Amino acid sequence: MMSKEENKTNLIVNYLPQTLTEEEFRSIFLSIGPIKNSKIVRDKVTGNSFGFGFVEYESETDAQRAIQTLDGLPLQTKRLKVAIAKPGSENIKGCNIYVRNLPKHYTEKELNEMFGKYGKIVNSRVMIDLQTKESKTVGFVLYDTKEEADNAIAELNNKVPPSGTLPLLLKYADDSKKFRQPGQIQQQVQQQPSPPQQQQPFSQGYASFGGPRFPSPGGPMRTPAGNRFRFNPIGGPTNNPGLLNYNQNSFVTNNLGINAQGLKQENGGSSNVIFCYNIGNDTTERELWTLFKPYGTVLKCNALWDAQKNQCKGYGFVTMATWQEAAHAIQELNGYYFKNRPLSLSFKT
Protein backbone atom coordinates (compact mmCIF):
# COMPACT_ATOMS: atom_id res chain seq x y z
CA MET A 1 0.00 0.00 0.00
CA MET A 2 1.25 3.42 -0.90
CA SER A 3 2.31 5.49 2.04
CA LYS A 4 -0.06 8.33 2.73
CA GLU A 5 2.70 10.90 2.40
CA GLU A 6 3.02 10.08 -1.29
CA ASN A 7 -0.63 10.37 -2.06
CA LYS A 8 -1.16 13.41 -4.23
CA THR A 9 -4.34 12.10 -5.81
CA ASN A 10 -6.80 12.94 -3.04
CA LEU A 11 -8.34 16.40 -3.16
CA ILE A 12 -10.29 18.35 -0.60
CA VAL A 13 -12.93 20.58 -2.10
CA ASN A 14 -14.27 23.48 -0.05
CA TYR A 15 -17.13 25.96 -0.43
CA LEU A 16 -19.55 23.54 -2.00
CA PRO A 17 -23.03 24.97 -2.45
CA GLN A 18 -25.39 23.56 0.14
CA THR A 19 -27.69 22.05 -2.47
CA LEU A 20 -25.01 20.38 -4.58
CA THR A 21 -25.77 16.68 -4.99
CA GLU A 22 -23.24 13.86 -4.97
CA GLU A 23 -24.04 13.28 -8.61
CA GLU A 24 -23.35 16.87 -9.61
CA PHE A 25 -20.23 17.00 -7.49
CA ARG A 26 -18.90 13.88 -9.12
CA SER A 27 -19.74 14.94 -12.63
CA ILE A 28 -17.85 18.20 -12.27
CA PHE A 29 -14.67 16.37 -11.27
CA LEU A 30 -15.16 13.47 -13.66
CA SER A 31 -14.77 15.90 -16.53
CA ILE A 32 -11.06 16.06 -15.69
CA GLY A 33 -10.43 12.33 -15.61
CA PRO A 34 -11.30 9.03 -13.96
CA ILE A 35 -12.11 9.16 -10.26
CA LYS A 36 -11.61 6.46 -7.64
CA ASN A 37 -14.16 7.95 -5.31
CA SER A 38 -15.84 11.17 -4.37
CA LYS A 39 -17.82 12.21 -1.34
CA ILE A 40 -19.55 15.23 0.10
CA VAL A 41 -19.10 15.24 3.87
CA ARG A 42 -22.46 15.36 5.58
CA ASP A 43 -24.00 15.42 8.99
CA LYS A 44 -24.71 11.81 9.80
CA VAL A 45 -28.05 12.60 11.37
CA THR A 46 -29.54 15.30 9.20
CA GLY A 47 -27.72 14.58 5.96
CA ASN A 48 -26.88 18.26 5.61
CA SER A 49 -23.74 18.99 3.68
CA PHE A 50 -20.88 20.46 5.67
CA GLY A 51 -19.92 22.32 2.53
CA PHE A 52 -16.84 20.33 1.67
CA GLY A 53 -15.93 17.04 0.13
CA PHE A 54 -13.21 14.82 -1.25
CA VAL A 55 -12.33 13.58 -4.69
CA GLU A 56 -9.73 10.92 -5.28
CA TYR A 57 -8.32 10.62 -8.77
CA GLU A 58 -6.55 7.66 -10.22
CA SER A 59 -3.62 9.81 -11.33
CA GLU A 60 -1.68 12.68 -9.79
CA THR A 61 -1.72 14.46 -13.11
CA ASP A 62 -5.50 14.61 -13.12
CA ALA A 63 -5.52 15.76 -9.51
CA GLN A 64 -3.20 18.62 -10.45
CA ARG A 65 -5.29 19.46 -13.48
CA ALA A 66 -8.40 19.51 -11.33
CA ILE A 67 -6.75 22.06 -9.06
CA GLN A 68 -5.67 24.19 -11.98
CA THR A 69 -9.03 24.00 -13.66
CA LEU A 70 -11.55 23.92 -10.85
CA ASP A 71 -10.03 25.90 -8.00
CA GLY A 72 -12.05 29.09 -7.95
CA LEU A 73 -14.92 27.68 -10.02
CA PRO A 74 -18.03 29.78 -9.39
CA LEU A 75 -20.92 27.56 -8.46
CA GLN A 76 -24.19 29.14 -7.43
CA THR A 77 -23.19 31.72 -4.82
CA LYS A 78 -19.81 30.21 -4.01
CA ARG A 79 -16.42 29.55 -5.44
CA LEU A 80 -14.92 26.14 -5.07
CA LYS A 81 -11.59 25.80 -3.39
CA VAL A 82 -9.70 22.74 -4.54
CA ALA A 83 -6.47 21.56 -2.92
CA ILE A 84 -4.54 18.40 -2.17
CA ALA A 85 -5.96 16.82 0.95
CA LYS A 86 -3.54 16.20 3.76
CA PRO A 87 -3.23 12.60 4.87
CA GLY A 88 -5.89 11.92 7.43
CA SER A 89 -3.41 10.51 9.91
CA GLU A 90 -1.66 13.83 10.35
CA ASN A 91 -2.40 16.03 13.27
CA ILE A 92 -4.88 18.20 11.46
CA LYS A 93 -7.58 18.65 14.03
CA GLY A 94 -7.79 21.62 16.32
CA CYS A 95 -6.00 23.87 13.83
CA ASN A 96 -8.89 26.25 13.43
CA ILE A 97 -9.23 29.25 15.72
CA TYR A 98 -12.28 31.37 16.38
CA VAL A 99 -11.47 35.00 17.12
CA ARG A 100 -13.69 37.60 18.75
CA ASN A 101 -13.22 41.31 19.41
CA LEU A 102 -11.30 42.06 16.27
CA PRO A 103 -10.90 45.76 15.58
CA LYS A 104 -13.76 46.86 13.37
CA HIS A 105 -11.58 47.79 10.41
CA TYR A 106 -9.75 44.45 10.29
CA THR A 107 -9.97 42.47 7.09
CA GLU A 108 -8.30 39.17 6.32
CA LYS A 109 -5.19 41.16 5.50
CA GLU A 110 -4.78 42.45 9.04
CA LEU A 111 -5.84 39.09 10.44
CA ASN A 112 -3.17 37.35 8.40
CA GLU A 113 -0.54 39.87 9.42
CA MET A 114 -1.35 39.39 13.07
CA PHE A 115 -1.65 35.60 13.03
CA GLY A 116 0.95 34.86 10.38
CA LYS A 117 3.75 35.20 12.90
CA TYR A 118 2.70 32.01 14.61
CA GLY A 119 2.53 29.68 11.67
CA LYS A 120 1.34 28.96 8.18
CA ILE A 121 -2.24 30.11 7.66
CA VAL A 122 -4.22 27.79 5.44
CA ASN A 123 -7.37 29.88 5.47
CA SER A 124 -8.78 32.87 7.27
CA ARG A 125 -11.85 35.01 7.20
CA VAL A 126 -13.51 37.97 8.82
CA MET A 127 -17.26 37.73 9.05
CA ILE A 128 -19.23 40.66 7.77
CA ASP A 129 -22.83 41.65 8.20
CA LEU A 130 -24.73 41.24 4.95
CA GLN A 131 -26.87 44.30 5.59
CA THR A 132 -24.34 46.84 6.79
CA LYS A 133 -21.32 45.30 5.06
CA GLU A 134 -19.42 45.96 8.24
CA SER A 135 -17.21 43.55 10.08
CA LYS A 136 -18.86 41.50 12.79
CA THR A 137 -15.47 41.68 14.52
CA VAL A 138 -15.44 37.91 14.46
CA GLY A 139 -13.14 35.76 12.40
CA PHE A 140 -11.51 32.41 11.85
CA VAL A 141 -7.91 31.43 11.30
CA LEU A 142 -7.03 27.95 10.15
CA TYR A 143 -3.41 26.92 10.68
CA ASP A 144 -1.51 24.15 9.04
CA THR A 145 -0.70 22.38 12.29
CA LYS A 146 -2.05 22.08 15.81
CA GLU A 147 1.21 23.38 17.24
CA GLU A 148 0.86 26.63 15.34
CA ALA A 149 -2.70 27.06 16.55
CA ASP A 150 -1.65 26.31 20.14
CA ASN A 151 1.10 28.87 19.84
CA ALA A 152 -1.19 31.56 18.44
CA ILE A 153 -3.72 31.06 21.21
CA ALA A 154 -1.00 31.20 23.84
CA GLU A 155 0.45 34.39 22.39
CA LEU A 156 -2.63 36.31 21.30
CA ASN A 157 -5.50 35.35 23.58
CA ASN A 158 -6.56 38.28 25.78
CA LYS A 159 -4.09 40.58 24.09
CA VAL A 160 -5.27 43.94 22.80
CA PRO A 161 -4.17 44.40 19.20
CA PRO A 162 -2.19 47.58 18.46
CA SER A 163 -5.10 49.33 16.81
CA GLY A 164 -7.84 47.92 19.00
CA THR A 165 -9.44 48.55 22.36
CA LEU A 166 -10.77 45.16 23.43
CA PRO A 167 -8.68 42.12 24.23
CA LEU A 168 -8.96 39.40 21.60
CA LEU A 169 -10.84 36.31 22.58
CA LEU A 170 -9.46 33.19 20.93
CA LYS A 171 -10.89 29.70 21.06
CA TYR A 172 -10.47 26.51 19.15
CA ALA A 173 -13.20 26.90 16.59
CA ASP A 174 -14.71 23.47 16.87
CA ASP A 175 -14.10 22.61 20.47
CA SER A 176 -17.78 22.42 21.23
CA LYS A 177 -18.67 20.49 18.10
CA LYS A 178 -22.23 21.54 18.79
CA PHE A 179 -23.26 21.22 15.23
CA ARG A 180 -21.90 17.73 14.85
CA GLN A 181 -23.42 16.25 17.96
CA PRO A 182 -26.18 13.78 17.42
CA GLY A 183 -29.48 15.52 17.87
CA GLN A 184 -33.02 14.55 17.16
CA ILE A 185 -33.44 12.63 14.00
CA GLN A 186 -35.01 14.98 11.54
CA GLN A 187 -35.05 13.10 8.30
CA GLN A 188 -33.14 10.53 6.43
CA VAL A 189 -30.55 11.48 3.88
CA GLN A 190 -32.12 11.91 0.51
CA GLN A 191 -30.04 10.17 -2.07
CA GLN A 192 -32.17 10.91 -5.09
CA PRO A 193 -31.80 14.25 -6.81
CA SER A 194 -35.52 14.56 -7.41
CA PRO A 195 -38.04 15.86 -6.52
CA PRO A 196 -36.89 19.32 -7.44
CA GLN A 197 -36.05 21.10 -4.27
CA GLN A 198 -36.49 24.76 -3.67
CA GLN A 199 -33.19 26.54 -4.14
CA GLN A 200 -32.02 28.89 -1.47
CA PRO A 201 -32.32 32.51 -2.45
CA PHE A 202 -29.05 33.99 -3.59
CA SER A 203 -28.98 36.29 -0.62
CA GLN A 204 -28.53 33.45 1.81
CA GLY A 205 -24.86 33.03 1.08
CA TYR A 206 -22.50 33.85 3.88
CA ALA A 207 -20.14 36.69 3.47
CA SER A 208 -16.74 37.69 4.59
CA PHE A 209 -14.71 40.56 3.24
CA GLY A 210 -14.52 39.96 -0.43
CA GLY A 211 -17.31 37.43 -0.27
CA PRO A 212 -16.77 33.80 -1.09
CA ARG A 213 -13.43 34.04 -2.66
CA PHE A 214 -10.01 32.64 -3.19
CA PRO A 215 -8.87 32.42 0.35
CA SER A 216 -5.72 33.46 2.01
CA PRO A 217 -2.06 32.79 1.75
CA GLY A 218 -0.41 29.47 2.06
CA GLY A 219 -2.63 27.22 0.02
CA PRO A 220 -2.07 26.08 -3.50
CA MET A 221 -2.60 28.22 -6.55
CA ARG A 222 -5.44 30.72 -6.55
CA THR A 223 -7.02 31.64 -9.80
CA PRO A 224 -6.34 35.35 -10.08
CA ALA A 225 -9.30 37.60 -10.66
CA GLY A 226 -7.90 38.59 -14.02
CA ASN A 227 -7.72 35.03 -15.22
CA ARG A 228 -11.32 34.08 -15.08
CA PHE A 229 -12.59 31.08 -16.83
CA ARG A 230 -15.70 29.19 -17.43
CA PHE A 231 -15.97 25.62 -16.57
CA ASN A 232 -17.70 23.27 -18.88
CA PRO A 233 -18.70 20.07 -17.12
CA ILE A 234 -18.63 18.23 -20.39
CA GLY A 235 -16.40 20.00 -22.84
CA GLY A 236 -13.66 21.35 -20.57
CA PRO A 237 -12.66 24.81 -19.47
CA THR A 238 -11.99 27.80 -21.58
CA ASN A 239 -10.97 31.35 -20.93
CA ASN A 240 -13.86 33.71 -21.16
CA PRO A 241 -13.78 37.23 -19.85
CA GLY A 242 -17.55 37.33 -19.80
CA LEU A 243 -17.74 35.34 -16.63
CA LEU A 244 -18.19 37.26 -13.42
CA ASN A 245 -18.05 40.61 -15.03
CA TYR A 246 -18.53 42.10 -11.63
CA ASN A 247 -15.60 42.26 -9.30
CA GLN A 248 -15.22 39.80 -6.49
CA ASN A 249 -16.03 42.36 -3.86
CA SER A 250 -19.44 42.88 -5.31
CA PHE A 251 -20.30 39.22 -5.01
CA VAL A 252 -22.71 39.75 -2.18
CA THR A 253 -24.46 42.59 -3.92
CA ASN A 254 -24.83 40.48 -7.01
CA ASN A 255 -26.24 37.64 -5.01
CA LEU A 256 -29.03 39.86 -3.86
CA GLY A 257 -30.26 40.49 -7.37
CA ILE A 258 -28.51 39.67 -10.54
CA ASN A 259 -28.05 42.65 -12.75
CA ALA A 260 -25.40 41.83 -15.27
CA GLN A 261 -24.71 42.50 -18.90
CA GLY A 262 -28.10 43.31 -20.26
CA LEU A 263 -30.00 41.04 -17.96
CA LYS A 264 -32.46 43.34 -16.40
CA GLN A 265 -35.47 42.55 -14.36
CA GLU A 266 -37.61 44.79 -16.55
CA ASN A 267 -37.26 42.57 -19.58
CA GLY A 268 -40.14 40.67 -18.18
CA GLY A 269 -38.89 39.18 -14.99
CA SER A 270 -41.34 36.53 -16.02
CA SER A 271 -39.62 34.27 -18.51
CA ASN A 272 -37.95 31.23 -17.05
CA VAL A 273 -37.20 29.74 -20.43
CA ILE A 274 -33.73 29.85 -21.91
CA PHE A 275 -33.11 29.53 -25.62
CA CYS A 276 -29.94 27.48 -26.03
CA TYR A 277 -28.28 27.81 -29.39
CA ASN A 278 -25.18 26.03 -30.71
CA ILE A 279 -25.49 22.93 -28.57
CA GLY A 280 -24.38 20.67 -31.41
CA ASN A 281 -26.33 17.79 -32.84
CA ASP A 282 -25.48 15.05 -30.41
CA THR A 283 -26.61 16.76 -27.25
CA THR A 284 -29.11 15.02 -25.05
CA GLU A 285 -31.65 16.51 -22.71
CA ARG A 286 -29.88 14.81 -19.86
CA GLU A 287 -26.69 16.69 -20.72
CA LEU A 288 -28.57 19.96 -20.75
CA TRP A 289 -30.01 19.13 -17.35
CA THR A 290 -26.54 18.46 -15.94
CA LEU A 291 -25.24 21.67 -17.42
CA PHE A 292 -27.97 23.89 -15.96
CA LYS A 293 -28.63 22.13 -12.67
CA PRO A 294 -25.96 24.04 -10.72
CA TYR A 295 -27.87 27.26 -11.31
CA GLY A 296 -31.13 26.24 -9.80
CA THR A 297 -34.07 23.95 -10.29
CA VAL A 298 -34.30 22.74 -13.85
CA LEU A 299 -37.96 22.20 -14.64
CA LYS A 300 -37.66 21.11 -18.24
CA CYS A 301 -35.05 20.42 -20.91
CA ASN A 302 -35.75 20.19 -24.55
CA ALA A 303 -33.29 19.49 -27.35
CA LEU A 304 -35.02 19.87 -30.69
CA TRP A 305 -34.86 16.83 -32.87
CA ASP A 306 -34.51 16.68 -36.64
CA ALA A 307 -36.39 13.55 -37.60
CA GLN A 308 -35.12 13.53 -41.17
CA LYS A 309 -31.44 13.72 -40.28
CA ASN A 310 -32.04 11.76 -37.10
CA GLN A 311 -30.07 14.19 -35.01
CA CYS A 312 -30.47 17.21 -32.78
CA LYS A 313 -31.16 20.46 -34.61
CA GLY A 314 -28.45 22.16 -32.61
CA TYR A 315 -30.66 24.13 -30.29
CA GLY A 316 -33.04 23.64 -27.45
CA PHE A 317 -34.84 25.15 -24.50
CA VAL A 318 -34.25 24.90 -20.78
CA THR A 319 -36.87 25.99 -18.27
CA MET A 320 -35.69 27.03 -14.82
CA ALA A 321 -37.93 27.44 -11.80
CA THR A 322 -37.50 31.20 -11.60
CA TRP A 323 -36.43 34.14 -13.68
CA GLN A 324 -33.52 34.68 -11.32
CA GLU A 325 -32.22 31.18 -11.89
CA ALA A 326 -32.57 31.53 -15.63
CA ALA A 327 -30.74 34.87 -15.52
CA HIS A 328 -28.04 33.36 -13.39
CA ALA A 329 -27.58 30.45 -15.80
CA ILE A 330 -27.41 32.77 -18.78
CA GLN A 331 -24.95 34.98 -17.02
CA GLU A 332 -22.71 32.06 -16.11
CA LEU A 333 -23.03 29.89 -19.18
CA ASN A 334 -23.50 32.19 -22.13
CA GLY A 335 -20.46 32.00 -24.38
CA TYR A 336 -19.12 29.09 -22.45
CA TYR A 337 -17.64 26.22 -24.41
CA PHE A 338 -19.82 23.20 -24.43
CA LYS A 339 -18.52 20.33 -26.52
CA ASN A 340 -16.07 22.70 -28.18
CA ARG A 341 -18.79 25.14 -29.17
CA PRO A 342 -19.54 28.46 -27.55
CA LEU A 343 -23.07 28.36 -26.19
CA SER A 344 -25.38 31.14 -27.17
CA LEU A 345 -27.98 31.60 -24.48
CA SER A 346 -30.81 34.07 -24.20
CA PHE A 347 -34.27 34.34 -22.83
CA LYS A 348 -36.81 32.77 -25.13
CA THR A 349 -38.71 35.50 -26.90
Add this chain to the structure above:
DNA sequence: TGGAATT
Protein backbone atom coordinates in the same frame (compact mmCIF):
# COMPACT_ATOMS: atom_id res chain seq x y z
C1' DT B 1 -20.78 32.77 20.89
C1' DG B 2 -19.65 31.31 15.06
C1' DG B 3 -18.67 29.20 9.78
C1' DA B 4 -18.49 24.90 7.60
C1' DA B 5 -10.77 22.48 5.86
C1' DT B 6 -9.88 16.03 6.88
C1' DT B 7 -14.00 11.44 5.22
